[in-house]
Amino acid sequence: SYALTQTPSVSVAPGKTATISCGGNNIGTKSVHWYQQKPGQAPVLVIYYDTDRPSGIPERFSGSNSGNTATLTISRVEAGDEADYYCQVWDSVTYHWVFGGGTKLAVL
């Protein structure tokens, strides 16, 4: 079955740029969705179809996807961005949604 790999943790100083990666075999041929989850809360969709932002999500959040890596980029990081971030794709072979293991973003 299809697998997604995420770095367990990323640290960034306020005001800097955070880059969170999601690796998968030829993931560039799939559509990737990203979720933010803060402690004790439900996930929130922050990027969908690789690059689109839902209404209400700041422009600081952006996404890209090519080759074997999809990337979520958070510019001008704020303390409120501290959360777990998950990538997700549809596995069209097994007809399953697949989540990455998640990346914990720490704002120093």
Next chain:
Amino acid sequence: EVQLVESGGGLVQPGGSLRLSCVASGFSFTDHYMDWVRQAPGKGLEWVGRSRNKANSYITEYAASVKGRISISRDDAQNSVYLQMNNLQTDDTAVYYCARERAAGPSDLWGRGTLVIVSS
């Protein structure tokens, strides 16, 4: 208000069964695929399964890890989707979230979750 509200969680013994419910409001429920996603304590998100919408014959799809032990159903008249779980094991302990798919794609609306604890 656009929302999803789960219920039915609780403590159940290993081998037991539980039925979770998710009630939707504020949007056209019948148009959407509906998913169940779970999260074990301190762990990541795990997709459990989904029900497609009426236009797609209410087809259900399940994760391999739970297939054969769970069943997803829905009642569009009640704006509700259900997760029937049987032969529960300790590693089924998790918060179970109901989520709405946006145009058979990403989940753009999530409930707050309901906690299931499987323990003797």
